[in-house]
Amino acid sequence: MVWWGGGSDLVEAVRKHGLPDGAPGRLRLAVPTQDGDGFTVDRFPVRLVPLTQAAPALAALRVDKHTSDSLRAWRAAAILALSQPDPGKLAELAEMMPAAAHALCRDEASLWPADTLVSAFAHATRATYMSEKDTARELRDAQEELAPDARVEATLRPYQRRGLAWLRAVAAHHRGALLADDMGLGKTLQTIALLAERTSNRPHLVVCPTSVVGNWTREIARFAPDLPVVLHHGPSRREVARFPDGAVVVTSYNLLLRDIDLxxxxxxxxxxxxxxxxxxxxxxxxxxxxxxLPAQARVALTGTPVENRLGELWSIMDFVNPGILGSYSRFQKRFASPIESRADARVTERLRGIVQPFLLRRLKSEVAADLPAKQESTVACTLTSEQAKLYSAAVERAMNDGLGSGFERHGRVLKLLTELKQICNHPAQFLRQEHPLTGRSGKLARATEMLAEAVAEGAQSLVFTQYRVMGELLATHLAAELGLEKVPFLHGGVSQPGRDAMVAEFQSGDDPPPILIVSLKAGGTGLNLTAATHVLHYDRWWNPAVEDQATDRAHRIGQTKPVTVYKLVTGGTLEERISDLLERKRSLAESIVGTGEDWITNMDDKQLRQLIELSDVAVTE
Structure with a gap:
């Protein structure tokens, strides 16, 4: 066993350790690791054999062809070349080897001595390393550029144009990007802008939590209506072979795992x-x-790239750019341990230097000048199968029984609307249950994911609901899921001193709660809650004026930061259709809907069914 540490004369380094030309043996090579320190030791075993046996096996690099210019690919190539011969593919090897090594392997009939093989491999890795350094510099520069235009039906803010310019550069180099902007800064829009301008004979794939599937299809239709979307979800998902070129295929993590072979x-x-x-x-x-998953380029989106341990960053970055941080065990020893155990500043800076070209993170505080004082967005959620069954049954039961006329009809329609809204919120609310809560509501799952991200970034959030029962369920669930001691709930049953204490603690307490749940009626007016920078409307009042009053608890005089407002709607249900109606006719919304839902009771049976009936695409699993 010998070690080669990257000496200046590679051939002599091998001979010096007593390995004769052409002799089989075992060798461990040290190759560059892209951290700016030149060649550093990163050892792995290979077996040296003659060229006629070893070189053709580099064709096995085809399994990793989209990262064939990366260090990981060359490591894999060396191991495969020297341990798993596959004769007859020297031409493919010549395609993949850098020019510096190409000349050394033109003659298939000759033997490749051990020292020459080592030299060729070292030249290849060194050439790759220099190429990687050039790429890294270009990507760092791209983070400061402004994309000149975007093929989306939206006006990108300056920081979003910089994000698009960087995504373009990353994809052009067939590399991977980790976009880690703060929640609410438009990671989805920037990504859609990238997909909309790619001209490819391949489809794109978006993998997301089940609760976000509907939101992706909705946002693509909104910002890039000419971009074809295929929903690979639900029991009737289409065959993989039928995905059209250039289409965006949207699926869930559950189905990624289930359908990975396809x-x-x-x-x-x-x-x-x-x-x-x-x-x-x-x-x-x-x-x-x-x-x-094979891809020309990979993009990971998350506002929380590291929640608890640096190993989480390794996992995401290894998807984005395989091998960029070495093996997991090597990363733990080289980076995670010194940073987490002793806050080693030098190691931290080295890690930052490796990932920085491929990671872009902007905080709201950094781009505040680019942001309006208040951003509003509608978030589409999916139904679980339990919710879909309850929803359809409630609609059919009411329509089959008949809604009557006059005052009786008015009451029955309002009762039906309440039932449908409660089912969209959570089956437990509709069925008067306290548990279980997890896994039964797409809306609850999406709210939990969004609030977890807000908590992780240190932001405070208001969650509005019009139902006390739902507020109590939310308080219980969020505390358990997010590891919070308590999630306070301000509702009409809280005494005035209790309300004052709750508000004071949220606004300026020593350890303020990151989430405050508020009953829409109890907290819609008269409260100052400017500590919050996120407002989430869990269910809709369907009167924009009432919702705006609630939002203004955070967005008011005294607020020094941008406020992001999210309105959750369940796709394929009356929530989505009424939300669309109000968005289209925002200026007339108050006159259309009055102060509540009475306008719906004036519809005839046909109009009502069109409004409330569950669409086929609402259930995605």
Whole structure:
């Protein structure tokens, strides 16, 4: 066993250790690691054999062809070349080897001595390293550029144009990007802008939590209506072979795992992982499935690239750019341990230097000048199968029984609307249950994901609901899921001194709660809650004026930061249709809907059914 540490004369380094030309043996090579320190030791075993046996096996690099210019690919190539001969493919090897090594392997009939093989490999890795350094510099520069235009029906803010310019550069180099902007800064829009301008004979793949599937299809239709979308979800999902070129295929993490044998045989153009913290556990089956998806470029989206341990960053970055941080065990020893145990500043800076070209993170505080005082967005949520069954049954039962006329009809329609809204919120609210809560509501799942991200970034959030029962369920669930001691709930049953104490604690307490749940009626007016920078309307009042009054608890005089407002709606249901109606006729909304839902009771049966009936695409699993 000998060691080569990257000496200046590579041939002499081998001979010096007593390995004769052409002799079999075992060698460990040190190759560059892209951290700016030149060649550093990163050892792995290979077996030296004659060229006629070893070189053709480099054709096995085809399994990793989209990262064939990366160090990981060359490491894999060396191991495969020297341990798994596959004769007859020297031409493919010549295609992949850098020019510096190409001349050394033109003659298939000759033997390749051990020292020459080592030299060729070292030249290849060194050439790759210099290429990687040039790429890294270009990507760092791209983070400061402004994309001149975007093929989306939206006006990108300056920081979003910089994000698009960087995504373009990353994709052009067939590399991977980790877009880690703060929640609410438009990671989805920037990604859609990238997909909309890619001209490819391959489809794109977006993998996201089930609760976000509907939101992706909605946002693509809104910002890039000419971009074809295929929903690979639900029991009737289409065959992989039928995905059209250039289309965006949207699926969930659950189905990525279930259908990995199908999804991994396609050559994707861009693979996007939304809420990429879903693969933070590098040993999970989901993370392993994501890493084997072939793609020209990869994009990971998350506002929380590191939640608890640096190993989470390794897992996401290894999907984005395989091998960039070495093996997991090597990363733990080289980076995670010194940073987490002793806050080693030098190691921290070295890690930052490696990932910085491929990671872009902007905080709201950094781009405040680019932001309006208040941003509003509608977030589409999906139904679980339980919700879909309850929803359809409620509609059919009411319509089959008949709604009557006059005052009786008015009451029955309002009762039906209440039932449908409660089902969209959570089956437990409709069924008067206290548990279980997890896994039964798409809206609850999406709210939990969004609030977890806000908590992780240190922001405070207001959550509005018009139902006391739902508020109590939310308080219980969020405390348990997010590891909070308590999530306070301000509602009409709280005494005035209790309300004052709750507000004071949220606004200026020593350890203020990151989330405050507020009953829409109890907290819609008269409160100053400017500590919050996120407002989430869990269910809709369907009167924009009432919702605006609630939002203004945070967006008012005294607020020094931009406020982001999210309105959750369940796709394929009356929530989505009424939301669309109000958005289209915002200026007339108050006159249309009055102060509540009475306007709906004036519809005839046909109009009502069109409004409330569940669409076929609402259930995605």
């Amino acid at each position: 999804l991994s045989i396609l050559d994707w153009d861009v693979v996007v992982l939304d809420e990429a913290q879903q693969i933070k556990n590098q040993a999970s089956q989901t993370a392993k499935a994501a890493r084997i």
